[in-house]
Amino acid sequence: MNLREFDFSLPEELIAQEPVFPRDACRLMVLRRKDETIEHRIFRDIVEYLEEGDVLVFNDTKVLPARLFARKEGTGGRVEMLFLGEREGRWECLLSSSRLRPGHILTLVEDPTFRFRVEGRGKEWWYLTPLFPCEETESVLSRFGHTPTPPYVKRKDVPLEVYQTVYARVPGSVAAPTAGLHFTEELLETLRRKGVEQVMLTLHVGPGTFRPVRTERVEDHRMHEEWFTLPEESAQKIRKAKSEGKRVVAVGTTTVRALESVVRKTGSIEAFSGTTDLFIYPGFSFQVVDALITNFHLPRSTLFLLVCAFGGTAFMKRAYEEAIAKRYRFYSFGDAMLIL
Structure with a gap:
């Protein structure tokens, strides 16, 4: 599989330099894989797409002022x-x-x-x-220490709390799990009242998240190892949801990699602590994650490869073309998508 297949042209002005406030006021693109439809909403509207019994899985890592x-x-x-x-x-x-x-x-x-x-x-x-x-x-x-913002964010005095999820708890990351930046305490409470379960895992995001793929063949790329842990309570709730036919909704690509790594390391959804270098690209067989909340990613990146694996390469390319045409904001401080 050639890396050129995952390239696209992005106008520089669409690279978000600051987040939207309030956090849940950013735009949300909703993608349905089954019929390949696209809707355009606001992030707080995500409540309408999540159902009682669904499990939202968050990465509660905390960014260090590194x-x-x-x-x-x-x-x-x-x-x-x-x-x-x-x-x-x-x-x-x-x-x-x-x-x-x-x-x-x-x-x-x-x-x-x-x-x-x-x-x-x-x-x-x-x-x-x-x-x-x-x-x-x-x-x-x-x-x-100062906030370790990504290289494409030109402002270097970003307050750490701006580059931190509201549920960040375990220090250890050099980059934020940015899909979670869109959640507010009020939105989380609204989801709780609806009966949407919320569980945590921890994956400390390393510099590999910004590391470009330099190999011409996608399969030749090697991921940097990152430490993660899935607590027993979270594993139990995820197993229960799967057994009852409810959806497991991953908040961010780091959460996807952690959950899918657990199954490959233990054979099921079990509590686990260790490292992962799992590289997800088209052809990957997902065993845990049913829906994904994520931002818009760099061309030719491991993150874009992951969402193409989850949503389908042709559909994701079409969605990104529409996002560019409709002036969505890209990358860490940008808008979000929900892939169902």
Whole structure:
């Protein structure tokens, strides 16, 4: 399968730079796979499409203020650092400079007493050792960190709460599960009153969500591993819904990948904690998810491949053409679609 099949032209002005407020006032495209129809609504109208007994599955990961700014000791060169995660006392980071070498020291712009030593570089990121107790790094992020907005969002001073779902609970992501940004507390309460079940899982979104597919053959791409957990209570409610013929509605592509990974790792819908590198593209057989809430994604991306797998490539291409024609807003702060 050639990656060119999943390309499309998107006018730059349709890339949303700020979210709509209130959150549930964004536009909603409703797609019905069975008869390939398209409706145009407002996100809060999603209540009309969800039924009593349906299960909404959310990713409750919380975005870390993972972007820091430092200077290279000696030259004073400014370096932007995106902290991805800690492993055995070292931090995996994306750095804005390619001229660094092992042994170079980076000092925090806001407080030079916090220093990091460059240890080396892997295929995709650098390794840094904090020259202070490693367990203090998260405290440093909370004090001095900035919102790690995606590269296509030009504004770099976005308040963290704007790039956070209202139900975010477990810190660990460097990107928001953006389909969930459209929900408000009031909308969630309205859905509860209707009898729509709401359950949580956690998948910490890594930098792989922005990683382009560089292979010509789709099948040759490899996903970055991400940690996730499905609690027992959530697994029970999802199993019950499936047994009763109710729909499991995934809020976002991260939720899809977590749920479908569980089945492939355990053989059923069971509580699970571990990592996933599941790559979903057309031809994939979905075993858990019956409906999907998602945003509009980049061309040639793993996210667009996933929605093509779920909704059908030809239908999704037609939907995206209509979204562009009707000036829908794309990407993290953009509008949403509900695929039924």
